[in-house]
Amino acid sequence: xxxxxxxIGGTYLVFVPYRLPTSRYPNRAQPGTPEWSWWWMxxxxxxxxxxxxxxxxxxxxxxxxxxxxxxxxxxxxxDEQVAALGLPYGRYRVRGQIVDDTDWPVALPELRPLRIPVxxxxxxxxxxxRTHVDxxxxxxWGF
Numbered sequence: 001x002x003x004x005x006x007x008i009g010g011t012y013l014v015f016v017p018y019r020l021p022t023s024r025y026p027n028r029a030q031p032g033t034p035e036w037s038w039w040w041m042x043x044x045x046x047x048x049x050x051x052x053x054x055x056x057x058x059x060x061x062x063x064x065x066x067x068x069x070x071x072x073x074x075x076x077x078x079d080e081q082v083a084a085l086g087l088p089y090g091r092y093r094v095r096g097q098i099v100d101d102t103d104w105p106v107a108l109p110e111l112r113p114l115r116i117p118v119x120x121x122x123x124x125x126x127x128x129x130r131t132h133v134d135x136x137x138x139x140x141w142g143f
Contacts, residue, residue, distance in 0.1 A: 001121040003053065003060045011049045012121040015132050016041040024059075034061075034115045045132035047124065048114060060118040068112055071097045071105035 001012070016038060020028050028035040052063040077085075077092045098106045128134070 001118060001123070003055055003118055006050060006053060006062060006118065006121065008050055008053065011047055011124055013045055013124050013128055014048045014116060014120050015045045015122055016043065016116075016120060018043045038116070041135070043132055044135045045128060046135040048116070048121070050121075051113075053118075054115075061115055062118055062121065063113065063115045066112045066114055068110050069107035070110040071099070071107055073098050073108075 006012070020035065020038060020042060022028065025035045025038075027033040028039065030036055046066055048062075048064040048066050050062045050064045054061045054063065072095070074093055074095045077094065079089075082089065082092055098108065100106055122128075
């Protein structure tokens with residue numbers, strides 16, 4: 001897509017290339033960079049709602065939110081709960097998975113912020129081509 005066609009608040013399909021060449025993505029081996037986090041999404045597609053547009057760099061980028069599902073949960077204990085458990089005073093978190101009465105994971109919505117190149121965006125109209133793995137269809141137990 002072209003930068004001028006992108007609307008803030010619009011939802012688009014993202015097609016991540018199968019290969020991320022070093023010549024185009026030189027920071028792909030540096031942990032903490034957006035390029036580094038894209039490796040697990042190569043060859044995949046998903047929906048993204050655009051929240052910001054950055055045209056200042058060499059490659060126009062969009063920032064957006066991807067809605068996923070997860071059964072992971074993290075709860076911070078209150079001071080009263082810490083005292084009731086007999087733990088030393090401090091901040092504690094409980095991390096785990098939410099399951100139903102049959103021990104099956106419960107899928108809850110989760111927002112994941114992403115920063116990606118504009119060239120990966122496509123309009124959502126019509127059936128998407130089957131050239132990429134659909135991350136949205138895999139659900140919380142896929143990627």
